Amino acid sequence: MSDNSSPQERAAVAEPMSPRSAPAWSRPVLLTAIVAAVLVLMANIWLVSRLVQQQANETQEHFFWVLCQPGFTPTERARAFTRLVAAGNREWRSAELSDLDLRGISLPEADLTRAGFNRVNLVKAVLARAIINRATFTLCDLTEADLTEADVSETRCYRAVLIGATLRRANARAAVLQEVRAEHADFKMADLSDADCLMADLTGVDFSGANLSNTRLEGAILRNANLALTRLESANVKDADFTDSNWWRARGLTTAQLDILKKKFTPSENAPAALKEDYQKWAGGNGSER
Numbered sequence: 001m002s003d004n005s006s007p008q009e010r011a012a013v014a015e016p017m018s019p020r021s022a023p024a025w026s027r028p029v030l031l032t033a034i035v036a037a038v039l040v041l042m043a044n045i046w047l048v049s050r051l052v053q054q055q056a057n058e059t060q061e062h063f064f065w066v067l068c069q070p071g072f073t074p075t076e077r078a079r080a081f082t083r084l085v086a087a088g089n090r091e092w093r094s095a096e097l098s099d100l101d102l103r104g105i106s107l108p109e110a111d112l113t114r115a116g117f118n119r120v121n122l123v124k125a126v127l128a129r130a131i132i133n134r135a136t137f138t139l140c141d142l143t144e145a146d147l148t149e150a151d152v153s154e155t156r157c158y159r160a161v162l163i164g165a166t167l168r169r170a171n172a173r174a175a176v177l178q179e180v181r182a183e184h185a186d187f188k189m190a191d192l193s194d195a196d197c198l199m200a201d202l203t204g205v206d207f208s209g210a211n212l213s214n215t216r217l218e219g220a221i222l223r224n225a226n227l228a229l230t231r232l233e234s235a236n237v238k239d240a241d242f243t244d245s246n247w248w249r250a251r252g253l254t255t256a257q258l259d260i261l262k263k264k265f266t267p268s269e270n271a272p273a274a275l276k277e278d279y280q281k282w283a284g285g286n287g288s289e290r
Contacts, residue, residue, distance in 0.1 A: 059083075059087070060084060060087055060089060062080075063080040063081075063083050063084050064080075064084070064094075064095060066080035067081060067084075067095050067096050067097065068094075068095065068096040074099075074100070074101050077100060078100055078101055078102060078105075081095075081097065081100060082105065082107075085110050085112075088111075090111045090113065092112060092113065092114050092116070092135075093114045093116075095115070095116070096116075097115055097116050097117050097118070097120060098116065098117075098118040098119055098120070099118070099119050099120065100117070100121070101120075101121045102120060102121060102122050102125055103121050103122070103123045103124065103125070104123070104124045104125065105122070105125045105126070106125075106126040107125070107126065107127055108126055108129055108130065109128070109129045109130060109131075110127065110130045110131070111130075111131045112127075112130060112131065112135055113131055113132070113133055113134060114134050114135055115132065115135045115136070116135070116136045117135065117136060117137050117138075117140050118136060118137075118138045118139060118140070119138070119139045119140065120137070120140045120141075121140075121141050122137075122140055122141060122142045122145050123141055123142070123143045123144065124143070124144045124145060124146075125142065125145045125146070126145075126146045127145060127146060127147050127150050128146050128147065128148040128149060128150060129148065129149045129150060130147070130150045130151070131150075131151045132150060132151060132152050132155055133151045133152060133153045133154055133155060133171075134153075134154045134155060135152070135155045135156075136155070136156045137155060137156065137157040137158075138157070138158045138159065138160065139158070139159050139160065140157070140160045140161070141160075141161045142160060142161060142162050142165050143161055143162070143163045143165065144163070144164040144165060144166075145165045145166070146165075146166050147165060147166060147167045147170050148166055148167070148168045148169065148170065149168070149169045149170060149171075150167070150170050150171070151170075152167075152170060152171065152172050152175055153171050153172060153173040153174060153175060154173070154174045155175050155176070156175075156176040157175060157176060157177050157180055158176060158178050158179065158180075159178070159179045159180065159181075160177075160180050161181045161182075162180055162181065162185050163181055163182065163183050163184065163185065164183070164185060165182065165185045165186070166185070166186045167185060167186060167187050167190050168186055168187070168188045168189060169188070169189045169190060170187070170190045170191070171190075172190055172191060172192045172195055173191050173192070173193050173194055173195065174193075174194040174196075175192065175195045175196070176195070176196045177192075177195055177200050178196055178197070178198045178199065179198065179199050179200060179201075180197070180200045180201070181200075181201045182200060182201060182202050182205055183201060183202075183203045183204055183205070184203070184204040185202075185206075186205075186206050187205055187206060187207050187210050188207075188208050188209055189208075189210060190207075190210045190211070191210070191211045192210060192212050192215050193212065193213045193214055193215060193231075194213075194214050194215065195212070195215045195216070196215075196216045197215060197216055197217050197220050198216055198218050198219060198220070199218070199220060200217075200220045200221070201220075201221045202220055202221055202222050202225055203221055203222070203223045203224060203225070204223070204224045204225060205222070205225045205226070206226045207225055207226060207227050207230045208226050208227070208228045208229055208230065209228070209229045209230065210230050210231070211230075212230055212231060212232050212235050213232065213233040213234055213235060213252060214233070214234045214235065215232075215235045215236070216235075216236045217235055217236060217237050217240045218236050218237070218238045218239060218240065219238070219239045219240065220237075220240045220241070221241045222240055222241060222242050222243075222245050223242075223243045223245065224243070224244050225242075225245040226245070227245055227246055227247050227249055227250040228246060228249040228250075229249065229250075229251060230249075230250045230251065231250070231251050231252050232250045232251065232252045233251070233252030234252070235252070235253075237253075237257060241265075242261055242264075243265055243268060244265075244267055244268055244270070244271040244272075244275060245265070246275060246278060246279075247261050248261075248278075248279060248282045248283075266279065267279050
């Protein structure tokens with residue numbers, strides 16, 4: 001059979017189809033497929049994140065259940081509390097935290113606002129810079145606890161034990177410290193203005209540079225306390241025991257208060273020699289160094 005086609009026609013048949021000659025409908029289809037894939041991926045990511053959030057919420061609800069319901073061991077309750085703190089929980093008013101054993105726990109900068117720690121063991125706990133305002137520490141043991149720069153303002157610490165605790169530069173404004181045992185605690189530069197320290201045992205406490213203005217110290221024991229540069233403006237010191245403390249180095253005491261303290265609390269025979277010498281120096285200046 002003879003081929004009657006022209007050379008131009010044969011060249012056109014032999015030449016392969018170039019990419020530019022692809023069907024016009026292929027590009028929209030490809031773009032639609034890409035968009036659909038992206039949408040599916042985004043939907044899957046959203047579903048996964050929703051599931052993770054839901055699981056996290058369920059976990060926090062479980063930990064609250066462990067804290068608040070009977071039948072769980074002290075170890076399980078303590079673990080539930082620490083897990084809630086680690087998860088960033090900030091709602092503690094409904095949590096049952098009484099009688100927890102949290103000895104040596106480390107929770108620096110934790111937010112424990114309004115937490116109710118009744119009869120909780122917090123011996124040597126680390127709560128530096130924690131926010132614990134308007135909380136409750138009734139009958140708690142905070143022996144040698146670290147509350148450096150913590151905010152415990154308006155917190156109720158009725159009959160709590162703070163022996164050897166560190167509260168340097170802590171904010172304890174308007175805190176209730178009635179009948180606490182805080183022997184040899186460190187309150188340097190702390191703010192206890194408007195606090196209630198009725199009948200508190202503050203033996204050997206370092207209050208140097210602290211603010212105790214308008215603080216209730218009625219019946220408090222301040223034996224051997226360091227009151228250098230302590231602010232005591234408008235403080236209620238009725239029946240307080242200042243035996244062998246350097247009360248004359250405090251600031252803000254009235255002339256009447258100083259006269260009473262001079263009569264009742266000059267350094268005793270057993271006072272350190274340095275304390276006696278410092279008192280004599282102050283008294284020799286007619287008490288002008290105030």
